[in-house]
Amino acid sequence: MFNQQEVQLLIGGVNTPIDIADLQQLANYGGLYDTHHPTIQIFVTSCSRPSLLGFKELVPNFSIRDAGKDQYRLATSSTWVNLLKLPRYTNERNLKAKLLQAINSGAGFDLS
Numbered sequence: 001m002f003n004q005q006e007v008q009l010l011i012g013g014v015n016t017p018i019d020i021a022d023l024q025q026l027a028n029y030g031g032l033y034d035t036h037h038p039t040i041q042i043f044v045t046s047c048s049r050p051s052l053l054g055f056k057e058l059v060p061n062f063s064i065r066d067a068g069k070d071q072y073r074l075a076t077s078s079t080w081v082n083l084l085k086l087p088r089y090t091n092e093r094n095l096k097a098k099l100l101q102a103i104n105s106g107a108g109f110d111l112s
Contacts, residue, residue, distance in 0.1 A: 013051050023062060026055045031066020032088065058082050074102040 002010070024035050051058060060081055067073065067085040075098060076085045089095040 009052050019054070023055045026058075026061055028061050028063040029065075030063065033064050033066055033086070074098050074105075076102065
């Protein structure tokens, strides 16, 4: 059986810095996004801690998909499939504002 600390690691990940290069290399990109797209270089991960065995062990792989060009739509995620649905924001300021709005809204599944 697992003790409390082991269960916490399995569910919440490890308390180490996120390896951004590892995540970028192992992520799947869709639509117009790829590792060199400026938006991806600004925003790479939506979690605060990496999984216990690293991004190579995520099933399915972390994915970023194009969610259209509606500048008013918020980014959404399907965390159970490690998917970030990111609209085509036209500038970094709008990207940051919309991501912070989505994160701080507390709406949970209501945004999807």
